[in-house]
């Protein structure tokens with residue numbers, strides 16, 4: 001089970017086919033005082049991503065935005081990766097971008113977000129891999145697990161496309177395979193024991 | 204392959220001492236991935252081999268510079284940027300008897316040629332473009348100005364979206380599967396090597412274009428480079444950054460006004 005002593009300071013989420021709906025569902029289920037920063041990579045056609053922050057804002061009170069290069073990760077934000085750049089997490093708690101080659105035919109790549117989150121935030125990271133029709137993200141989620149982070153995989157039976165969650169489970173990220181409508185409930189209980197003295201973000 | 208953060212730091216430090224190229228202030232997460240990718244390409248399997256080969260093999264190092272920097276670019280990348288430049292900057296630039304534009308981090312030249320096309324169509328012929336990069340390899344390709352014919356379809360569409368007035372195919376000659384940029388466009392472009400980390404100002408410019416280069420630098424290095432740009436701009440000179448880049452987090456932001464927030468175009472105040 002989860003180690004209640006760890007304070008989770010960053011949630012990274014990835015999905016492709018069906019990922020948008022799944023992510024909206026999660027956002028709508030978060031409790032009003034939820035504040036752990038969330039970064040989301042969705043595979044999309046080039047150009048479409050610019051609309052995502054607007055659409056997602058309607059489903060949450062959190063601030064939804066596309067981060068700028070070297071923007072500091074802050075509580076109460078949902079950060080959406082724009083199209084056509086990889087989004088990375090730097091050790092000083094900022095975002096950076098790269099226009100390097102696509103990974104798993106994807107730019108942004110979920111693996112890159114997850115791996116850099118794991119390297120920069122270690123066991124303070126929660127990784128969530130949602131529905132999707134390819135295997136981007138599985139390697140990254142595995143890395144989060146290896147660094148002591150908390151990994152959630154959307155249960156394939158509740159996923160529009162099973163390949164993405166299935167790949168992660170295949171790699172051994174199988175401790176928390178959770179139905180879509182339960183994921184928000186899970187997130188709401190993160191940091192519960194510490195909620196009264198939530199420390200300064202130390203990323 | 205795994206390399207720890209201290210190992211990366213040590214490697215970059217030794218590279219700096221050995222070759223004078225300083226990557227120590229590049230974005231950490233990003234440069235680390237590039238170094239690991241470089242190892243995979245060259246089948247280098249551990250940190251010690253990497254360090255050993257890199258320090259002793261000059262030719263390998265040339266490729267290191269090429270691989271750890273990201274050189275991917277296009278013609279008229281982000282058409283809305285070029286459109287804004289044409290609409291908001293050109294009318295002002297046209298009032299100067301002679302204009303100088305600096306493309307810093309020009310890679311293989313596509314961005315500079317795109318600008319040259321726009322200038323020609325707006326009759327801003329008395330303009331010199333200085334296009335620089337850290338990398339001699341990409342500059343060679345830039346001078347050649349020969350690109351794959353396969354890309355021309357996308358570039359044509361970018362050109363039209365940027366507000367191009369003519370037919371894009373007028374600007375190159377097809378030769379087998381290559382497109383050769385017209386010599387006329389090269390006339391006003393000077394390609395040369397310049398390292399933003401260590402080299403200083405070399406001229407005064409009316410417009411500096413530095414797109415998708417700062418994302419690879421950490422905040423300290425960004426600050427240095429932005430200072431360099433500030434010093435290299437004439438009063439009321441313009442600065443154009445990449446779509447994810449911003450002056451917002453820099454101490455220099457008060458010395459610039461925002462011309463186009465979305466396209467990240469700024470103007471030096473006074």
Ligand SMILES: C[S@@+](CC[C@H](N)C(=O)[O-])C[C@H]1O[C@@H](n2cnc3c(N)ncnc32)[C@H](O)[C@@H]1O
Nearest residue numbers: 272273276308310336337338398399400414415
């Ligand atoms: C992704 S390309 C940008 C090309 C073009 N400006 C664009 O936006 O498409 C980044 C370029 O920055 C160059 N670069 C990296 N570090 C540099 C430095 N210290 N000084 C000058 N150029 C540098 C790289 O060699 C590469 O060609």
